[in-house]
Amino acid sequence: MNILNYFFVACIIFAFVFYFYYKTKQLRATLPIRKKWYTAKAGVALGVFMIFFGCNATIIYPTGVGFGVAAVFVIVGAGLAFNNYKRVRHEGKYIQEEYELNK
Numbered sequence: 001m002n003i004l005n006y007f008f009v010a011c012i013i014f015a016f017v018f019y020f021y022y023k024t025k026q027l028r029a030t031l032p033i034r035k036k037w038y039t040a041k042a043g044v045a046l047g048v049f050m051i052f053f054g055c056n057a058t059i060i061y062p063t064g065v066g067f068g069v070a071a072v073f074v075i076v077g078a079g080l081a082f083n084n085y086k087r088v089r090h091e092g093k094y095i096q097e098e099y100e101l102n103k
Contacts (some may be wrong), residue, residue, distance in 0.1 A: 002030025008056035015049035018042075033091055033098045040087035050074070 019042050026038035054073030057066055 002059055005056065006060050007099070008052050008059065010016050011052040012049060012056065015052060019045040019049060020034060021045075031098050031102055032096050037088065037095060038092040040084045040091060043084030044081050046082060047077045047079070049081065050077025 009057050022042035022045060024039050026042060029038055031034045050073050054070040054077060057070040057073065059065070061069070
């Protein structure tokens with residue numbers, strides 16, 4: 001197998017682990033802004049997962065259909081990651097303020 005394939009598989013696994021990590025943090029959080037922040041972080045991890053999955057699909061299936069499926073995964077994953085990254089930055093501003101109000 002190609003060394004690039006191993007790299008993509010490792011990145012896929014890390015992104016999947018971070019997705020579940022942030023989802024469990026979201027379920028355990030009690031403050032509403034913090035829940036939204038963890039949801040957005042999980043969305044970024046899911047978007048990165050989809051990007052690496054699409055890139056890996058081009059290596060495994062180097063056909064026209066494989067490239068088409070990979071393009072869809074990369075485009076949707078990039079949109080998801082970008083949108084949730086903006087949410088993480090926005091909601092991250094209010095985490096400390098919410099913590100101070102709910103001591």
